Amino acid sequence: MKANILLHHSKLAEYDKAAFGRTIQSVFAQTEQDFELTVIVDSEVDAILEQIKLFNTRSVKVNVISSGEENLSVQLNKVFKSSSADGILYIDNRNQEVVLKKSALEICSIATQNNANAGMIYSDYELSGKDGVNEVRLLKHHIGRVRDNQDYGKVFFLTQQALNEIGGISEDIKFNALYDLRLKISEKSDLLHIANRYSGALYRVVSQAKAHNVFDYLLASKESQLEAEEILSAHLKRINAYLEPGKHYSPRPEADETATLKASVIIPVNNRPEFICDAIESVQAQTIKEVEIIVVVNGGDEDPTVESVKNYLQGGEKYDESKPEVRLLIHDMNNLGLCFNSAAKIARGEFYVQLDSDDQLTPDAVEKVLKVYESDPKIGMVIGSYEVWEKDASGAIKRMEEIPVVTHDEWTEDNGRNNLLRINGAGAPRSIPIKLIREIGFSMNEEPFARNYGEDYQMVMKISEKHRIGRVWEPIYKVIRHSGGTDHNIDQNTIDRNDEAKDFMRKESILRRIKLNK
Structure with missing residues (x-):
């Protein structure tokens, strides 16, 4: 199998001439020698060719393509269309130094020959930075892996047959060509x-790992986000999982006789x-x-939260008959689905309103949610917008002004439920008719990797397939935010487990949508 090894030389890269030399050296050191080299450059073509000659002792064919001002999509298509090789080993070294292991091309070649329907091969890799060298283990692909920020690494083996079948990348794409x-x-x-258990990476990326931040998506450019949304929508249409605007909507179920209040928080x-x-x-x-307020303590009778809540019950020092009633449920296992479903069973409100134990509602929250429901009987969920505050050591909270109000305004009336599959959230607080919760039910962690994570995201997907989603902007x-919160200081294993859980839910949603469209 003949290959075309494709890489970049970019003046915007984080590495220097010596680092580029290490990349080139790793290419010519491959145990599989049947390849040619293509380099996409944006400057200094002659100097780059001279550097390549230092390592090209076998007179391997070298192709140089000047990138100019062209998008990556155009650059890649040029190579895809002109290549006579059986496959392309693409090294995405536009920004970071990437060094191949000697057997990288050979293992891709063998894997392709062993798997007749293989179109792309990706692998775990090593990340070298100030903390040393760490192995980055990637997730196995399936139909639910449709997030645009999913890590597939920096090196890909693409079969020419697969590239011919898709007809290339859309050339108007500016930001998300690889997506x-x-x-x-x-x-x-x-x-x-x-993937291998250890020491099985096909290449090394030289860069400092970036700390996890659940609010990173707020910093992405609007133009890039809209482009990624269009890419996903086109993909869903091609696999018959796209939900047309307004299609499949039905009225939400009417409240029954148990609903004597407006809402249950x-x-x-x-x-x-x-x-x-x-x-x-x-x-x-x-x-x-x-x-009403239904507090569900899931740490058992010994959980100290129980005594704090009892202060608001009848006979407690903070009890006030004139204020909304506080009710208490106690479970001895930490299962969020159990908390929501058991509370919904006894709820007297027409609508559930979300409140996490370490967060707060603004005084008009319920009022604004109810107004949205009143606007359309087909609305099966209302999602609000939130501010991020921080609690310091003294217990005082302060608004984090550097984080804008989180509106999730990427949600649109026409395409929000499709774009939902691309992103990891939909906003807060969420509100659902209690009758609908009783019919659908929150996840009890039956799904793979779902350990008290993503049950609310799953409800948004399920409800949006058959009902409108109303918004409070x-x-x-x-x-x-505080030191004991679950949205930061997360290790990579937890991130991977959470991604596995939500991607499985996306997979199930895509399969439901295909069935619904049929």
């Missing part, structure tokens, strides 16, 4: 992941006595008084 390429190949061919909590009081009091301060919720 479009991956989705298109996945529609007709297999994406194979090569359900608060699952585990060992947070220092937060629960502020959460409860934010509900009791609502402009709509026909609400003003901030009606305060997310409180």
Whole structure:
């Protein structure tokens, strides 16, 4: 199998001439020698060719393509169309130094020959930075891996047959060429992941690992986000999983005789006595008084949160008959689905309103949510917007001004439920008719990797397939960040497990959508 090894030389790269030399050296050191080299350059062509000659002792054919001002999609298509090789080993070294292991090309060649439907091969890799060298283990591909920020690494073996079948990348794409390429190949061919227990990486990336930040998506450019949305929508249309605007909507179920109140605010909590009081009091301060608060302590009778909540029950020192009633459920296992489903069974409100135990509702939150429901009987869920606050050591909270109000305004009436599959959230707080919760039910962690994570995201997907999603664009919720929170200081294993859980839910949603469209 003859290969074309494709890489870049970019003046915008984080590495120097010596680092580029190490990349070239690793190419010519391959145990599989049947290849030619193609380099996409944006400057200094002669100097680059001289550097390549130092390592090209076998007179391997070298092709140089000047990138000019062309998009990556155009650059790659030029190579795809002109290549006479059986496959292309693409090294995405536009920004970072990438060094191949000597057997990288050979293992890709063998894997391709052993898997007739393989269209793209990707692998685990080593990341070299200030903390030393760490192995980055990637996730296996499946139909639910449609996030645009999914890590597939920096080196890909692309079969020419797969490239011919997809007809290349859309050349008007400016920011997300590899996202479009991956989705298109996945529609007709297999994406194979090569992984070993240890010391099995096919290459090394020289860069400092970036800390995880759940708010990174807020920093992405609007133009890039819209382009990625268009790429995903086109992919969903090609696999018959796209939901047309307004299609499949039906009215939400009407409340039954148990709904004697407007809303039930359900608060699952585990060992947070220092937060629960502020959460409860934010509900009791609502402009709509026909609400109840159901606190579900899932740490058992010994959980210190129980005593804090009992202060708001009849006979407690904070009990006030004139304020919305506080009810208490106690479970001895930490299962969020159990918390939501058991609370919904006894709820007296027509609608559930979300409140995490360490967060707070603004006084008009329930009022604004109810107004959205009143606007259309087909609305099966209302999602609000939130501000991010931070709690310091003294217990005081302060608005994090550097983070804008989180509106998830990428959600549009026409395409929000399709774009939802690309991103990891939909906003907060979420509100669902209690009757709908009883019919659908929150996940009880039955799905692979779902360990008290993603159950609310899954509900948004399920409900949006058959009902409209209403929105409150003003901030009606305060997310409180603190040292014990679950949205930061997350290790890579937890990130991977969470991604596995949500991607499985995406997979199930895509399969439901294909069935629904049939």
